[in-house]
Structure formats: C-alpha cells, structure tokens
Amino acid sequence: MNLSLLIDNLTSPALLFFLLGILAVRLKSDLEIPQNSSKFISLYLLFAIGFNGGRELAHSQLSLEIGWSVLFGVLSSCLIPLYTFFLLRKKLSAENAGAIAAAYGSISAVTFVTAVTFLELQKIPYSGHMVAIMALMEAPAIVVGVLLVRLFGEKDSAAPGIRSMLGHSFTNGSVLMILGSLAIGVLASEKHAQGIEPFTTDIFKGFLALFLLDMGIVSGRKLNDFLKSGWFTSAFAVLVPLLNGCVVALLSGLVTAHAGDRFMLAVLAASASYIAVPAAMKIAVPRANPGLYLPMALAVTFPVNITFGMPLYLSIIVWG
Template sequence: MDLHLLIDNLTNPALLFFFLGIIAVQLKSDLEIPSNSSKFISLYLLFSIGFKGGQELAHSNLNMEILWSLVLGIVLALLVPVYTYFILRRKFTVENSGAIAATYGSVSAVTFVTAVSFLEMEQIDFGGHMVAVMALMEAPSIIIGVLLIAFFTKNKKKEGVALNGVFRHSLTNGSVLLILGSLIIGFMASEQQARGIQPFTTDIFKGFLAVFLLDMGITSGKKLSTFLKKGWFAFLFAIIVPIINGCLVAVVSGTFIDGLGNRFLFAILAASASYIAVPAAMQLAVPKANPSLYIPMALAITFPFNITLGMPLYLFIIQTF
C-alpha cells in the first residue's frame, strides 16, 4: 500500500476533526454540536452531493457501464444481508441478526460523502450516477433484513411485520428522499443555474464535512465504551465483514466498470454500514432488535475503519488489480 496515500488520508483535516470528537469524549469535555445544527449539516451534505451528482449525470452519456452499476448496486444490497445473517445467527437472536444484516447490506451516506472528498483530494474522477447507485442500495437491504426476521421467527403471527409500511418508510426516509430529489434537481438544472449556487454546493462543502465529522466523532466516542462490553464477536464482525465486502467488490467491479473512482466508490458502498436509514426502519418494523448493538457496530467501529484505513486499502487493491 502507498504509505503517502495512507498518511495523506490520516492527516486530512476533516478526519482529524473526527478524532478530535473521540478525544473530547475521552477527556469528558462538554464539547458538542447542537442537534439542530448537526441535522442541518447532514441535510446539507446530502443535498450537495446529490445536486453535484445530478450535474455530473446530466453531462454523462447513458451507457452499459451505468446500467451495470445500477444492477450491481442492487445485487449487492440483496446478497450482503443474506450471507451475513447466517454468520450473525451463531451469536445473536433472529431479530438482532436481521437488523445487523440489514445494517451491513445497506449503505452509509456519510461514508460515501467522505469517500467523494477523498477522491477529490486525490484528483480522481468519478461518475455522477454513483449517487443514484448509493440511493438505490438503501431500501433493498432493509426489506431483506425484515423478510429474514419474519421467515425465521418461530411465532410468526405474534411477530408479524407490515412489509408495506417498511417498504414505504425505506423509500420516504429523509436521507434517501433528499439525495434522490437533489440528484433529479441537479440533473434538470442547467450549467448556468448550477453556477449560481456553486458557492453553497461546492465552496463550503469541506468545511461543513469537517464539522459533521467532529459531531460523528463525539457520537462514536459516547457509544464505543458501552459497545466494547458486549464482546469480541460483534467488534470483529464490524471490521472483518466490511474488509471482505470492500476488497471483493474492489476486485470484481473491474469486470463491469472501468473508472478508478467509480470502482472505489463501489468498494466503499459495499464496505459501509447504515446507521441512519436502517435504525429508523428497524425501530418501526422490529422493535425487539437491540439498537445499542447494531448502531455502535456501524457508527463506532465500521465507519472509523472505512474512513481511515479502509479507503487507502480499497484504492490500493483497485490500482493493483
């Protein structure tokens, strides 16, 4: 692996702010980002990346690579929760296994945004259609996770799940709706119209990302100590499974996709885990699943790994194969 690439990533100001948040928690500091501000920044990041993706897509020709990308994204979102469920059942209940499987089959928009910033730092091009791929990978995993829970629950009448409600909730989830809507608006806007809001969509993006990762660091630091008391299986799963998914996709994606940046984003999507859309859906569909298990796995373990060591690792594999 290129050590300069790893060092560049680890010294990225946005990432260092993430570590600052974790350190603040360990020092018992009262540093915090107001919840309303945190929500606004997350909405801004999704809006910005969706709009810029739509602009990129508008200047791209619809070809087989884009179609294969969309298909591959959906296939990944369907397969990952199935195979991870059976691994998780060795240690966890049906409900927790299904919820964690859905978490790792779905994707993290914040990890995706951080990966886009990483590509921009390395001056590597990527296609705007990858934003659409990310949005399409949210819902299928949630549905598969709920179906697995419903199928393997012994008392199905008592534990029945309203799949129509879950499907609707996964599609109308705020993060999914905003990024899809921004993608469409960016696609429809002319280049001149896009330049009119460029200072908002582009110029201040990295500053907001740094503040948001600071907030993520504070949140991760608070959840980490409690999670570590739950044993090593969940901790190892939260690192090993993303590595397997990311590395496999980094290699296999070369069969369908040519662009270095697009293959990298696919690897990141495969390796990431949702801690926004899935918890919201699981709270509605499977209240018996333990959120203090699957949220810290995704947020406190998988997310930091992917944005520190994971991104240089996946890029190295893609460049090698």
C-alpha cells in the same frame, strides 16, 4: 496497501476532526454540536452530494456500463445481508442478526461523502451516476433483512408489511433528500446551477469537518457500551466490511473500468447504515437491540473505513 495513501488519509482534516470528537468525550469536555445544527449539516451534505451528482449525471449519457453498475450495486446490497445474517445467527438472535445484516447491506451516505473528498485528494474522478446507485442501495438491504427476520425469527402479527417497509425506506428523510437533490440537479439549467455553486462546492469540506466532529462525539459516547457486548460483534464490525470492500473492489472491474467508480462501489459495499436502517428497524423489528447495530456501524465500521479501508480498496483497484 500504498502507505502514502494511508498516511494521507490519516492526516486529512476531516478524520482529525472525527478523532477530536472522540478525544473530547474521553476528556469529559462539554464540546458538542447542537442537535438542530447537526441535522442541518447532515441535510446540507446530502443536498450538496446529490445536487452535484445530478449535474454530473445530466452531462453524461446513459450507457450499458451505467446499467451494469446500477445492477451490480443493487445486487451487492441484497447479497451482503443474506450471507452476513447466517454468519451472525451463530451468536445472535434472528432479530439482532437481521437488523445488523440490513445495516451492513445498506449504505452510509456520510461514508460516501468522505470518499468523495478522498478521491478529490487523489485527483481521481468518479461518475455522477454513483450518487443514484448509492440511493438505490439503501432500501433493498432493509427489505432483505426484514424478510430474513420474518422467516427465521419469532412471528409478530403487529409488524408492518413489506410494502409499508419499502415505502418507509424511500420516504426516509436522508433517502428522499439525496434522491430529490439528484433529480433537481439533473433538471436544473446550467445558468441556475452555477448560481448556487458556491454553496454546493466551496463550503462543502468545512461542513464535512464539522459533521465528522459531531460523529466523533456521538461515537465516543457509544463506544464503551458496545465493547461490553463481546469480541464477536467487534470482530464482525471490523473484518466483514473490509472483506466486502475488498471483494467488490476486485469484482467491480467486471462492470466498469473507471477507478473512481470502482472505488465508490467498494466503499458503498463496505459501509454500514446508521441513519436509515435504525429508523426502519425501530418500526419493523422492535425486538432488535439498537445498542448493537448502531455502535457497530458508527463507532467501529465508520472509522475503520475512513482510516484503513479506503486506502486498501484503492490500492486493490490500482494495483490489482
């Protein structure tokens, strides 16, 4: 791994604000982001990344490479929950295994946004269609996770159907915002897009830093309870995402030669959902324990990815 990349990521303001949030919890500080403000910042980040991705997509031409990249991303989101479910079943119930597998097969939009900033620091471009791939990777993992629970878990006649779950996945607020912003970015004229450019680009990194401060506070509050669950879930939350990211960093060269796109595919495969999947699992698999899959994704996998994972995936792509 390139040591300079690791040091550069460890000293980025976004990560340092995340660590400040954890430190605030450990010091029992009253520092916090109001809930309404936190939700607004989340929506802003999704709006900005979706709109800018739509503008990039509007300037690009559809190609076979884009088609293969989309297929690669969707297949990744289906295969990851399949193999992780059976790995998790060695220690956990089918319900908990299915929920965790869905979380790790799905994606984290915030990790994607952080990856955008990371690539900007390295001056490496990425394609606008990666935003579409991110949005399309959210739902398949949820459906696969629910199906696995239905097949191997306790039968529940009151559970919603697959069609209902799929609809919920795409109408989830975060997914709808990113898809809607992407579509608007594609449709907007150049003149109108430039009119809101200061809002979509100039203040982006500041809002990202504030959001990661909030994520650090939330993570710090959940970390102790999660660590009490034992070594297996902790090891899984560290090792499996790194494995997924490294494998995709290598295999993505089969569908695209662009380093930025390969990096984004690796980050998406390595990330874990802590917004859309918990919302879906609460409805579809109420027996699953959110005290496991939520802290695993947010308090462990997220910081591992933004500290060590991203430099590792990029090093594999550049030097592999």
